Every structure is written in structure tokens, then in C-alpha cells.
Amino acid sequence: MTNNIQVQPKLEFIPPNFNPLVFQACKFVLPIWLRSRTPIAEIKAENLETLIDLYKQFQSNKIRFLIAFRHPSVDDPYSLMYTLNKLLPKAAKQQNVLLEKPTHAHFIYDRGIPLWAGSYIGWLYSQLGGTPIHRGKLDRVGLRSIRQLFVDGQFPMMASPEGATNGHNEIVSPIEPGIAQMGFWCVEDLLAAKRSEEVLIVPIGIQYYYIDPPWESLEKLLTQLETDSGLSGNSGFEFIPPDELKFISDREALLYKRLYGLGFHILELMENFYTRFYHKNLPQISPSSVTNSSELLCVRLQALLDTALKVAEESFNVPTKGNVIDRCRKLEQAGWDWIYREDIKNLEKLSPLEKGLADRIAEEASLRMWHMRLVESFVAVTGKYVYEKPSVERFAETTLLLWDMLTRIKQGNPFKRPKLGKQRVEIEIGNPLSVSSRWDSYKASRRKAVNDLTQDLQTSLEKLI
Known part of the structure; x- marks a missing residue:
């Protein structure tokens, strides 16, 4: 950004x-x-x-x-x-x-x-x-x-x-x-x-x-993400994995708990962000209405992504229509239309006032596309991916997606992802x-x-x- x-x-x-x-x-x-x-x-x-x-x-x-x-x-x-x-x-x-x-x-x-x-x-x-x-x-x-x-x-x-x-x-x-x-x-x-x-x-x-399973690299990355999000590794977050979920080692079980703890923590921060500053009322989901914590995370995440897209759609006056991918594409194009102006034949001929207004619109477009970029990173996230198969690849993919999100929020470069292993x-x-x-x-x-x-x-x- x-x-x-x-x-x-x-x-x-x-x-x-x-x-x-x-x-x-x-x-x-x-x-x-x-x-x-x-x-x-x-x-x-x-x-x-x-x-x-x-x-x-x-x-x-x-x-x-x-x-x-x-x-x-x-x-x-x-x-x-x-x-x-x-x-x-x-x-x-x-x-x-x-x-x-x-x-x-x-x-x-x-x-x-x-x-x-x-x-x-x-x-x-x-x-x-x-x-x-x-x-x-x-x-x-x-x-x-x-x-x-x-x-x-x-x-x-x-x-x-x-x-x-x-x-x-x-x-x-x-x-x-x-x-x-x-x-x-x-x-x-x-x-x-x-x-x-x-x-x-x-x-x-x-x-x-x-x-080679990069468990140690994953632990270090999770620690970094916990620190960046204000969540202490010893925060006492209580997340009890379902009984049917079996782990090969205690290390995997602990990483699973930390990963979901981090996910819920970031989710709560983002829900408060959109509620407080964008005046959006996210649906209140009772834990008793879902079967487990993974499903609760999934439902809340989808509601958050929908809210973030609506914030951008309202800014660009783009109707809420289609699936998440369709909505992201339409918002991307709407942002480009504000930055890369097809209606201005010659930028050099704009008066200083017109140029200043056009720059302002371009800047606002970039800021509003930020909401869409967050959602774009999570298009395929279900909230149950690791739960369904706790492999090192799924641990890594989910952790790296969280890294993408925090990096965008911190105004870093999301294209310089950490390399966890060969x-x-x-x-x-x-x-x-x-x-x-x-x-x-x-x-x-x-x-x-x-x-x-x-x-x-x-x-x-x-x-x-």
C-alpha cells in the first residue's frame, strides 16, 4: 500500500x-x-x-x-x-x-x-x-x-x-x-x-x-507472526483440537493449537477493525451453532471476507454480485479505471487543479483496492484445511497465507515470502x-x-x- x-x-x-x-x-x-x-x-x-x-x-x-x-x-x-x-x-x-x-x-x-x-x-x-x-x-x-x-x-x-x-x-x-x-x-x-x-x-x-519437513522454520515463522500480531506465545489461548484429529507428534499438536490461536486472534482484530472504522455489523455466530472450532473459524472468516469486499464495492459503487473471485476481479478493474485513465487523452494538458484531483482519485483507488487484495489472498482458505489433513505442506501453506496478510497490513512486500525449506x-x-x-x-x-x-x-x- x-x-x-x-x-x-x-x-x-x-x-x-x-x-x-x-x-x-x-x-x-x-x-x-x-x-x-x-x-x-x-x-x-x-x-x-x-x-x-x-x-x-x-x-x-x-x-x-x-x-x-x-x-x-x-x-x-x-x-x-x-x-x-x-x-x-x-x-x-x-x-x-x-x-x-x-x-x-x-x-x-x-x-x-x-x-x-x-x-x-x-x-x-x-x-x-x-x-x-x-x-x-x-x-x-x-x-x-x-x-x-x-x-x-x-x-x-x-x-x-x-x-x-x-x-x-x-x-x-x-x-x-x-x-x-x-x-x-x-x-x-x-x-x-x-x-x-x-x-x-x-x-x-x-x-x-x-x-525435509520444515517444522523448525514453521515454528520460527509462527513466533514472528504471533509477535507482529500482538499475540504472545504464552497467551493462554484455549483451543482444544477435536478428538478425531490425530497428530504424529506433540510438536504437531502444539503447532496446530498455535496456528488456530493465531488465526482466531487475527480474525477478531480484523472484525473489530471493520466494525469500528467502517461501521459494518458482522454476523454474530454462536459456537453452539457449529460442530467444532474449525467450522467456527471457517464461518467467521467467510463473513469477514464478504465484509471487506463490500467496503471496497461501496467505495467504487460496484454491485455485490458473483462469487468471491468475480467480485475481486471487478474491484481490481474498477481500481485500475481510476488510476489508469482511459478518459484522459493527454495527461500533460491537464491543469494543475485537474491533475491534483486526478492524482487524488488514483491514490484513493489504491487505498480501496487494499481491501480486495486482502481477500484475494484468502480466496481458497476454508478454515478447515489443516484440520482435514494436518500435513506439513498444509501447515506451511496456511501459515504463509497469514504471513501474506500481515505483510500487506504492515505495508511490506508480500511477494518476498519466506522460504521454509527446499x-x-x-x-x-x-x-x-x-x-x-x-x-x-x-x-x-x-x-x-x-x-x-x-x-x-x-x-x-x-x-x-
């Missing part, structure tokens, strides 16, 4: 412009980057023979396909690039399958990424064949680029149907229907061009596992879903066909966990 945001010209489209030299440089640097800048120590891929066959058919002009990958972590792009450019060619060679190089993919990215990661990222993504999209509005220019690449691009397409990272290895966020719609558009465009390629969507699962990445290629075979259904009812394909993709991604 910042208080010196100034009005900016509208966000221009960044056209994809694949550059083989830039790609080769990134391919060379990737192993070094993985070792030095990420916790990733090992990447494995299952069912690579499926991907080998798909690339072989693609390069023979028999199919067009889109890789739809799970997006639990910001490190996913590195894992996928390593898989496509290191593991895939190696496996193809072992099977005596000759693939044209490079085995790359055009990818769809959020236009907002270069805003927080740096403008050079927009240039880099362009040079790697990426194409941007505005998530919160009908982006005709972005969609036109995607359609063109899907039909005529040098490589297959790649995108995350979840739309953003959710911080969870074992939860798939509700996926957006855009991927299915893109598939049907590709079929339509191919038929219009009298081409016979089949269109497929290929689900890919990604999961991260700690090579990780192994497991990638699994799922069975392709044919879009072409659903064309008749699409002609009969576009909405139903898109919804059915979206649901089938959701199911396929969940089966890869």
Missing part, C-alpha cells in the same frame, strides 16, 4: 513478439534461477508420454491445444518452463520421438503483473510469446490476440483456468469459463478457415512437497479434453456447452491432486 500513487495513462496492450534469442537466454538461466531464487530443488513429471504425443500431433498440424495448469504458487511458471524445455525433450529422445525445437508454449498472463513486478516483465513476457488479458472487463484486444495465437500461433497455448495463485496444493479454486470459451472459439475459427485440426484442452496438475515439484499431465467433439452441443446451447466443459475441466484438475 502506498500514499503517493499518481494518475497514469491507460494501460496499453503489450503484443506478443516471440524472440528466439531471449528464449534461449531464459532457458540457459532457468536452472540457475531455480537454484538461487526459488525453493525448488527437484522437478518431476508424470505421463510425459501424453504431452510428447500432443506436441508431435501439434507439429504435424493435426491438433491445436491449450495447457490448462493448476496455479498453487508463483513458482509455477518456472516449473512448467523447465518441464517443457528440459524434461519433455529428454523424455521424447528416450522414446525415439523427434520433436521440433523449441517445445514451448504461448501463455496468457494478467495485464496487472507488470504493474507490481516491473515494466521489464511486460517486455520479457512479450519476448517469450506471452499475451496479456485484463481479468475484470471485456478485453477485446486481449481476446483477439488469444484467438489468433490459439489458431495460428507457433506453439500451443497455456493458461491457468483458476486465474491466479491460491496458495493451496490440494484445493482447486472455482475455475473461470474463459478457457472453455477460448476452446470453442478456436474450433469456430478453424472451421471458418476450412481447417481440420482437433482442438483439445490438457489439464496439468502441480504440487509442491518439502524434501521443495520437490510433482507435475502430472492429465487426459486431454476434446473441445471439437462438443461442437454440436455448443451450437445447440453455447452457455450449457461452456459450463459443461468448465465443470469437466474442474473435475479433471481435482483428480490430479
Whole structure:
């Protein structure tokens, strides 16, 4: 969060412009980057023979396909690039399958990424064949680029149907229907061009596992979060785990108690924050109305997230409509509309008074988007994730999400997450879903066909966990 945001010209489209030299440089640097800048120590891929066959058919002009990958972590792009450019060619060679190089993919990215990661990222993504999209509005220019690449691009397409990272290895966020719609558009465009390629969507699962359980690092991080939130490790918080919840060790049981204690403490502080300063009446939930403390945390958390979104929606005059992800996207776009002004053709021609007012609006937009960013970090949080399976990965994911939240509130950089330990990445290629075979259904009812394909993709991604 910042208080010196100034009005900016509208966000221009960044056209994809694949550059083989830039790609080769990134391919060379990737192993070094993985070792030095990420916790990733090992990447494995299952069912690579499926991907080998798909690339072989693609390069023979028999199919067009889109890789739809799970997006639990910001490190996913590195894992996928390593898989496509290191593991895939190696496996193809072992099977005596000759693939044209490079085995790359055009990818769809959020236009907002270069805003927080740096403008050079927009240039880099362009040079790697990426194409941007505005998530919160009908982006005709972005969609036109995607359609063109899907039909005529040098490589297959790649995108995350979840739309953003959710911080969870074992939860798939509700996926957006855009991927299915893109598939049907590709079929339509191919038929219009009298081409016979089949269109497929290929689900890919990604999961991260700690090579050595980082319990000690987790304890230190929890202590830091307890201190930052004003909760003493010896506060006497009474949280008794349910009888059915079994732990391997006393250390896990204590960490579970501390984690939920911290969660309830932060929850109470945030509820008081929105009640006192934003005059919101959160629902009073009696512990007797739920079965256990985990369910109570879940219900209160969802009420808090809804309240935070309503505060932002009221500021931007955005109607409360859709699921949490839809609401976040609409608020993000509303904020951008106040900062990146499409209605101002030339900022240099504004009078000092007009410029000052425009800067004020941009600053307020940034402040109001802060509420949405908090919610965005917790889109997939259920409150029962660790309770259902108290693994070290689930402990770590939940603790890191709390770190994200406290870091945003402290006005720190949420993209500099602590690294708890070295990780192994497991990638699994799922069975392709044919879009072409659903064309008749699409002609009969576009909405139903898109919804059915979206649901089938959701199911396929969940089966890869």
C-alpha cells in the first residue's frame, strides 16, 4: 500500500513478439534461477508420454491445444518452463520421438503483473510469446490476440483456468469459463478457415512437497507472526483440537493449537477493525451453532471476507454480485479505471487543479483496492484445511497465507515470502479434453456447452491432486 500513487495513462496492450534469442537466454538461466531464487530443488513429471504425443500431433498440424495448469504458487511458471524445455525433450529422445525445437508454449498472463513486478516483465513476457488479458472487463484486444495465437500461433497455448495463485496444493479454486470459451472459439475459427485440426484442452496438475519437513522454520515463522500480531506465545489461548484429529507428534499438536490461536486472534482484530472504522455489523455466530472450532473459524472468516469486499464495492459503487473471485476481479478493474485513465487523452494538458484531483482519485483507488487484495489472498482458505489433513505442506501453506496478510497490513512486500525449506515439484499431465467433439452441443446451447466443459475441466484438475 502506498500514499503517493499518481494518475497514469491507460494501460496499453503489450503484443506478443516471440524472440528466439531471449528464449534461449531464459532457458540457459532457468536452472540457475531455480537454484538461487526459488525453493525448488527437484522437478518431476508424470505421463510425459501424453504431452510428447500432443506436441508431435501439434507439429504435424493435426491438433491445436491449450495447457490448462493448476496455479498453487508463483513458482509455477518456472516449473512448467523447465518441464517443457528440459524434461519433455529428454523424455521424447528416450522414446525415439523427434520433436521440433523449441517445445514451448504461448501463455496468457494478467495485464496487472507488470504493474507490481516491473515494466521489464511486460517486455520479457512479450519476448517469450506471452499475451496479456485484463481479468475484470471485456478485453477485446486481449481476446483477439488469444484467438489468433490459439489458431495460428507457433506453439500451443497455456493458461491457468483458476486465474491466479491460491496458495493451496490440494484445493482447486472455482475455475473461470474463459478457457472453455477460448476452446470453442478456436474450433469456430478453424472451421471458418476450412481447417481440420482437433482442438483439445490438457489439464496439468502441480504440487509442491518439502524434501525435509520444515517444522523448525514453521515454528520460527509462527513466533514472528504471533509477535507482529500482538499475540504472545504464552497467551493462554484455549483451543482444544477435536478428538478425531490425530497428530504424529506433540510438536504437531502444539503447532496446530498455535496456528488456530493465531488465526482466531487475527480474525477478531480484523472484525473489530471493520466494525469500528467502517461501521459494518458482522454476523454474530454462536459456537453452539457449529460442530467444532474449525467450522467456527471457517464461518467467521467467510463473513469477514464478504465484509471487506463490500467496503471496497461501496467505495467504487460496484454491485455485490458473483462469487468471491468475480467480485475481486471487478474491484481490481474498477481500481485500475481510476488510476489508469482511459478518459484522459493527454495527461500533460491537464491543469494543475485537474491533475491534483486526478492524482487524488488514483491514490484513493489504491487505498480501496487494499481491501480486495486482502481477500484475494484468502480466496481458497476454508478454515478447515489443516484440520482435514494436518500435513506439513498444509501447515506451511496456511501459515504463509497469514504471513501474506500481515505483510500487506504492515505495508511490506508480500511477494518476498519466506522460504521454509527446499521443495520437490510433482507435475502430472492429465487426459486431454476434446473441445471439437462438443461442437454440436455448443451450437445447440453455447452457455450449457461452456459450463459443461468448465465443470469437466474442474473435475479433471481435482483428480490430479
